[in-house]
């Protein structure tokens with residue numbers, strides 16, 4: 001039987017020493033023995049100073065619950081939609097913390113990195129475990145900033161469900177689309193939470209429409225807001241026809257009143273709710289045959305008689321099938337609507353046994369996360385999320401299996417299943433988890449240690465950071481010998497720089513940030529080359545002829561083809577050597593030394609003298625391919641970004657004028673409440689340092705999101721300017 005352990009690697013620097021953990025572990029387990037299940041461990045917890053922060057109240061979540069009662073969920077959204085604030089409320093109402101943290105005060109549980117607290121943003125996902133009404137919830141708060149897309153992706157792989165948080169005044173924003181697509185890719189059932197209902201400009205209707213239009217999702221309105229913006233005071237539960245009002249006198253939102261809607265008290269609201277409930281029943285019946293039969297057979301005359309539980313069960317099925325998404329609303333900041341959101345998480349999102357992956361864990365050292373603190377536990381039952389440390393070669397995105405034979409069996413099954421291409425959700429797909437998709441880095445810069453003697457320390461730090469965050473790439477510049485960092489954006493590289501200083505105690509120096517260009521060729525060319533070298537008494541002789549031509553499809557990996565006469569007699573080791581040579585030649589284009597994309601390399605002839613080493617074969621092929629690339633007509637490709645700027649009406653003109661100067665191509669200007677949303681494309685090279693410029697232009701009122709769209713050919717004039725600048729001519 002295959003055993004999958006879902007790995008969520010975190011830097012070992014963030015984990016307290018084993019010694020502390022061991023003591024903690026002993027004490028916690030000792031206290032647990034004396035406790036009945038579901039009794040908060042508050043007193044015992046505070047008697048363990050330094051072990052778990054004083055504000056963490058409940059530890060009974062260490063006991064393993066039945067798998068059906070586990071929910072592994074993530075919170076995802078556009079930057080600033082309120083994920084962290086929502087998470088803080090969730091932790092507070094579930095009894096995990098004793099006081100409410102605030103992102104603006106920098107004292108939240110999940111934003112525990114110094115950089116997160118200083119900047120008020122989430123950078124690294126944080127995992128926390130708590131209980132809600134008999135359910136165990138393992139929750140991950142993910143970052144919203146586009147630079148940390150990979151961090152979101154690595155989380156999605158270990159989740160069974162997600163809560164998508166929206167700013168109700170903005171609806172679907174650029175990064176919401178990105179994370180939504182990622183969740184689609186990983187087949188993650190979702191519920192939507194329209195947050196910030198208290199904010200000026202908040203509109204339930206507008207946000208729901210944007211979910212329908214932009215995400216092409218079918219929203220199931222499980223709630224209606226009572227009031228909006230300043231008047232927002234609660235929600236109506238459409239399924240049960242109850243109103244939930246938060247007590248204005250209770251600051252922390254713990255107390256709220258849940259009452260059935262009555263004709264004599266709320267005739268209008270009741271009418272509106274009944275209509276919404278009838279529409280919901282019809283919508284769910286359209287999507288779920290079992291529910292449709294039930295409604296038609298027993299309740300077609302009067303939907304009011306349909307029990308809430310039957311509707312909830314059907315909504316659960318529809319959510320799992322991902323044919324529609326439940327929508328709830330509230331205001332995390334004003335402490336309204338969080339408890340029903342938690343109810344919805346347990347009611348509608350899947351347990352691990354309802355999702356696509358099978359688990360049965362067995363590992364020697366496991367840690368249970370409490371944000372930045374960890375408790376070592378002896379074992380964990382299926383479906384939970386835990387951390388593990390000390391793995392030497394495993395990186396984010398890997399799947400661990402119990403033995404080689406189970407991995408081989410799974411791979412064989414995957415191969416067989418792969419043949420039956422159209423079978424969806426095949427067993428193989430469930431067994432072998434797809435690795436994370438690593439986005440291409442678009443920026444790079446050199447990094448230097450304070451002294452040569454610190455170079456090994458820097459290499460160690462970068463190796464650790466890369467295992468945790470594969471979107472960070474590190475390479476050596478072959479000409480200067482310098483270490484080069486490649487990342488997703490200015491902020492990404494800045495944070496890495498900062499982490500090297502704080503977590504590894506190394507003060508490093510960054511070179512200027514540069515755009516990661518690519519190159520391609522425009523015509524077919526041939527080249528031949530011979531390498532003849534005698535080393536000792538051995539002669540290495542290779543003669544090769546290659547053709548390089550442009551391809552139609554976009555790929556940074558060269559297409560490799562062989563003339564028929566060569567392919568037949570080629571040894572596997574020689575073929576590997578040839579392909580290594582081609583790949584290494586395509587890593588450094590002739591114009592800027594940037595990777596070559598969209599090329600096919602055909603090997604037309606090859607003669608290898610007996611005894612020639614594979615290194616020499618690679619070297620000769622690589623040189624020959626470089627020769628061919630140099631002969632061809634060449635083109636620089638630059639990263640083109642999707643840009644979305646949200647700006648107050650009054651500042652639209654200066655923003656547009658500025659974008660025109662940056663070679664921006666505006667596609668659309670939308671109106672979103674009182675704001676204008678400018679959507680378009682802009683070359684990455686023109687948008688460096690944009691946040692500062694935009695802040696100045698709009699008195700800090702605008703926000704923007706950037707995402708790589710494609711690599712586009714530069715026009716000859718811009719290309720010449722760039723090449724001259726690089727060669728030091730201008």
Ligand SMILES: Nc1nc2c(ncn2[C@@H]2O[C@H](COP(=O)(O)OP(=O)(O)OP(=O)(O)O)[C@@H](O)[C@H]2O)c(=O)[nH]1
Nearest residue numbers: 079080081082083084085121122144196331332333
């Ligand atoms: N008016 C209002 N503001 C809110 C609400 N929830 C959060 N905010 C504010 O919105 C800002 C962003 O909140 P966060 O919780 O950090 O948002 P986030 O989505 O975690 O942000 P990132 O992790 O950086 O993507 C903060 O200033 C919050 O105080 C809400 O319900 N209403």
